[in-house]
Amino acid sequence: MKESESLEPPVFWGKRKGRHRYLTWLSLSLSSFLALMMLITYESRWVYPEIQGYFSQTGNLTGQQLATRSRSYVQRAQEKLLVASMPADISHIRHHLELAYGLLDVDIYKQHYACTTPSLALVDELTDLIEQQHIAPLDAAHSLFIVVECLTDIEMSQLDRRGEAINTFATSTRRHSQMLTYSSMVIFVMGLLFWGMHERQLRRTERATNETLAWMKRAMRDPLTGIGNRSALQQDVLARAGEPLGLILVDIDFFKQYNDSLGHPEGDQLLRRLASLLEEQLGEGAKLYRLGGDEFAALISCPDDQALFNACDQLIATLRRSGFKHPAHPGNQHVTLSVGAVRFVAMEVTFAHAYDAADKALYRVKIAGRDGFEVAL
Amino acid sequence: MNVAKISAACWLILIVSWLPIAAYAQDLTIIDGEKSQQLVLSDVKQQADNTVTLFDPYQGREVEVRGIEFRRFLVEQFGEVPPALHFTTWDDYNVTLSGWEDPNWLMVVEEDGEPLTLRSRGPLRLVERDIGTRDIAKLREFNDWIWMIRSIEAQW
Known part of the structure; x- marks a missing residue:
């Protein structure tokens, strides 16, 4: 237990550190991809209203230039003037000129085009002259060409301005597009890098976890026989808390003499063979442990004392049938066992008492001449 | 006698020549489905009870305008504010727009104390x-x- 206590803190500290790094890389990676999405959304938001502003003006008040519409009415007035034969046409001419005036009388035109104000004055003057029939229709139509010329200049200039604005917009869009492309690439690469780091950290953490689990597994195993050790026995008892269990302690009689006569390799071989035999005999429901030296322990589900008695009896009988040779045995040429057993309800406190009781029972078997078993009641 | 006849003829010509102008921009057509109604502008102007000063970007200056809250006008004409309105104007401009619940819209009939005419982009203007x-x-x-504005058609 002391050994495991000394090892646990670094292992868990390392795990915590690894988990922290793993989360850091993961969050950095996700943040990069989130930043990429935000950048794309931001750029889209920038582009969309500009597109709306420049390219979706058809069908509304400023979709067609006011100057174009004004020119259209001036030209209609000219047509009427050229074919005017009845006074009733005057009202139509006046109507067209009024509309032309209204569409030209815009502050932005007055500010940017010097011909606007004189043209408005001319329309005003010609309207009065036409109404009063103080001007020949042909002359009036001719005079209106000055207004048409002004309106055409405005139209062309406005188209140029719009073209310039669209060019500026296109340049700006291209710049934003390049910035978006490069930024996206950088952020994407960063995201991949962070994701790679996260994957690397994940693998490291998994490897460390597996190593820890393997270490823990090894720490619970007896390296010679492959069965559980004393720590595993305690852990298993705690894991089955509340269950009625039987604890069987097994000791090989005269094992020192066996080693002395046949050598330690043979002694190790005997331990392995006995472990296999005991496991096979006790069955799948039982678990076998090596407590050290020549001492084994077994845990079996045990509803009553008779079941424990039968298990011990069969253990001794099976070993006798196996007939493992023991040349140095004082009274017998075969390996014999001393077995002490006890039934208990699995708990940490009861296990200590049970172990003590089984050990004493085993000791009594030893005193009584070995090669037998006793169930402590 | 001849002078009297010539004078009468001149007056007649003048009246006849002004009749279409008088017809121009003197009424507002309200269309609600199959029903069409001509409103005399003088009647509309009488309802104008809102006078505000606002900036007109087309004129580049502040103007004092008098008019009718357009939402109220629509409720009076159609019973409620239609989801969309189709406008026809004296310069043959056509447009359908929605969102007229907003009380911000004013139908202007007079600007700086003068009635709106075609040359001042009247006789009715929405601002x-x-x-x-x-x-x-x-x-x-x-x-x-x-x-x-020449006509307003409700689109349900």
């Missing part, structure tokens, strides 16, 4: 009392102002 934070240099931001 917004408050233009908020819009850029007054960008006329396209005011392209839902309707000038020279």
